[in-house]
Amino acid sequence: MKTIQGKRWRNWSQTCESIPEKILYPSSIEEITSIIKEASKQEKRIRVVGAGHSFTSLVKTDDWLISLDLLSGIEQLDEAASTVTILGGTRLFQLGEVLGQEGYSQENLGDINVQSIAGAISTGTHGTGLKFGNIPTQVVEIVIVTASGDVLTVSEEQNPQYFKACLISLGVLGIIVKVKLKIIKTLIYEYRSERKEYPLFEQQLECYINENRHFEFFLFPYSDCVQVKTMNITNRKPKGLFFHNLKNLIFENYLFFVLSEVCRVLPRSSQTISRISAKAVGTTTITAKSYEIFASPRLVKFREMEYCIPLHYFKPAIQEIRKCIEVKKHKVHFPIECRTVKADDIWFSPSYQRDSAYIAFHMYKGMPYEEYFQEMEAIMRKYEGRPHWGKMHSLGKKELYSCYPKLPDFQAIRYELDPQGIFLNDYIKKIIIDE
Numbered sequence: 001m002k003t004i005q006g007k008r009w010r011n012w013s014q015t016c017e018s019i020p021e022k023i024l025y026p027s028s029i030e031e032i033t034s035i036i037k038e039a040s041k042q043e044k045r046i047r048v049v050g051a052g053h054s055f056t057s058l059v060k061t062d063d064w065l066i067s068l069d070l071l072s073g074i075e076q077l078d079e080a081a082s083t084v085t086i087l088g089g090t091r092l093f094q095l096g097e098v099l100g101q102e103g104y105s106q107e108n109l110g111d112i113n114v115q116s117i118a119g120a121i122s123t124g125t126h127g128t129g130l131k132f133g134n135i136p137t138q139v140v141e142i143v144i145v146t147a148s149g150d151v152l153t154v155s156e157e158q159n160p161q162y163f164k165a166c167l168i169s170l171g172v173l174g175i176i177v178k179v180k181l182k183i184i185k186t187l188i189y190e191y192r193s194e195r196k197e198y199p200l201f202e203q204q205l206e207c208y209i210n211e212n213r214h215f216e217f218f219l220f221p222y223s224d225c226v227q228v229k230t231m232n233i234t235n236r237k238p239k240g241l242f243f244h245n246l247k248n249l250i251f252e253n254y255l256f257f258v259l260s261e262v263c264r265v266l267p268r269s270s271q272t273i274s275r276i277s278a279k280a281v282g283t284t285t286i287t288a289k290s291y292e293i294f295a296s297p298r299l300v301k302f303r304e305m306e307y308c309i310p311l312h313y314f315k316p317a318i319q320e321i322r323k324c325i326e327v328k329k330h331k332v333h334f335p336i337e338c339r340t341v342k343a344d345d346i347w348f349s350p351s352y353q354r355d356s357a358y359i360a361f362h363m364y365k366g367m368p369y370e371e372y373f374q375e376m377e378a379i380m381r382k383y384e385g386r387p388h389w390g391k392m393h394s395l396g397k398k399e400l401y402s403c404y405p406k407l408p409d410f411q412a413i414r415y416e417l418d419p420q421g422i423f424l425n426d427y428i429k430k431i432i433i434d435e
């Protein structure tokens, strides 16, 4: 088995790093089982890493880090059942390409597609569109290797007592080695991005949410312009995306990097740069296959906090955010990303039992984010916000217990499956373990 000793590990945003004793790359379920048994014997802790795109210390460990990069790929596409079975380390773009060739896709995706399927599921990764739940709601069946080395298949039919706990489980119930997902026939979407004046946009917010299959918007600090993005089914033929992708790369990545560097060196310019960025939003309409259009490259490094609030608080929350930034003069130029997600019944889902609005705050790497995030977090908490598990937040056990009514049930399952705490690290202990 490929094993690397003493190599420094960093997450994508470089908000967390550690030097694990070793990083292991198993290529079979049997190898995973033997790693777990050996870890148990040697009293080592294990964390699993996907693509390292979470912003928090979920993956951080000084003991053993396991990557499932060599346990990836598609096992079976069942057209009759509209499901696909894939290995835990499969990246979302790999899945998209294979499904696309067969005329299928995932019903919804987030902004990027480099995550591993297991990482995306374990942290409740989501896209946008009120008809759709987050990515874990696409799961029909999941196979985990538990702390005892047992291989457990979990679904509504098999071991159903674990199903709603296993879907968003931060890597603490076991190692996800296989996932069966619902898929849909590939759709052709008309993607539209345009600039709107905020006051009129606010009046029309409910229409935007209800009348579009996928809808999101970006609030630009200090600006009255909003970027609105929609994706809806069309009968038109898909077009090549070369120029769209090139434009994205130049404007949303290279040019935005230069503007962000200006803000880092001259933070006072953030207001002006945010206004300029807002004014630069033009109208774009393209027709493309669904799996080709959801995700974009994100080359500019940032810190991110994202909160999920009940949908009915969307408008007052946005109004308060806009006002707070103006009054407190936060030096931020990154737009605030606003999306919607359907309610579900997954225990650790931020959208648990409520149709939700997700509001994400970003700060360019190298610029102070603490005060801005703190104040935005206070607003989100006022509106019953639950933090995204893969993004920055300052909540501890007490607050998380009040956010997640099923946390005690989750603890019971966690203790039953991993009494020794093999899958814990200090961060997980700090946020959820009731000792």
Ligand SMILES: Cc1cc2nc3c(=O)[nH]c(=O)nc-3n(C[C@H](O)[C@H](O)[C@H](O)COP(=O)(O)OP(=O)(O)OC[C@H]3O[C@@H](n4cnc5c(N)ncnc54)[C@H](O)[C@@H]3O)c2cc1C
Pocket (backbone or CB within 6 Å): 012, 013, 047, 048, 049, 050, 051, 052, 053, 054, 055, 058, 059, 068, 088, 089, 109, 110, 111, 112, 114, 115, 116, 117, 118, 119, 120, 122, 123, 124, 125, 126, 127, 170, 171, 172, 174, 175, 176, 177, 298, 388, 390, 391
């Ligand atoms: C640029 C960028 C854009 C993003 N866009 C979005 C977005 O649009 N929507 C959204 O919701 N989020 C978004 N995120 C957050 C991201 O989707 C999540 O944090 C996700 O967890 C990243 O997946 P990963 O494979 O990198 O997981 P990692 O960060 O590597 O791991 C996340 C968690 O999953 C666990 N895990 C990983 N593999 C396994 C396994 N095989 N078995 C058990 N546990 C496992 C880890 O232990 C850890 O607890 C974005 C992040 C970045 C950096």
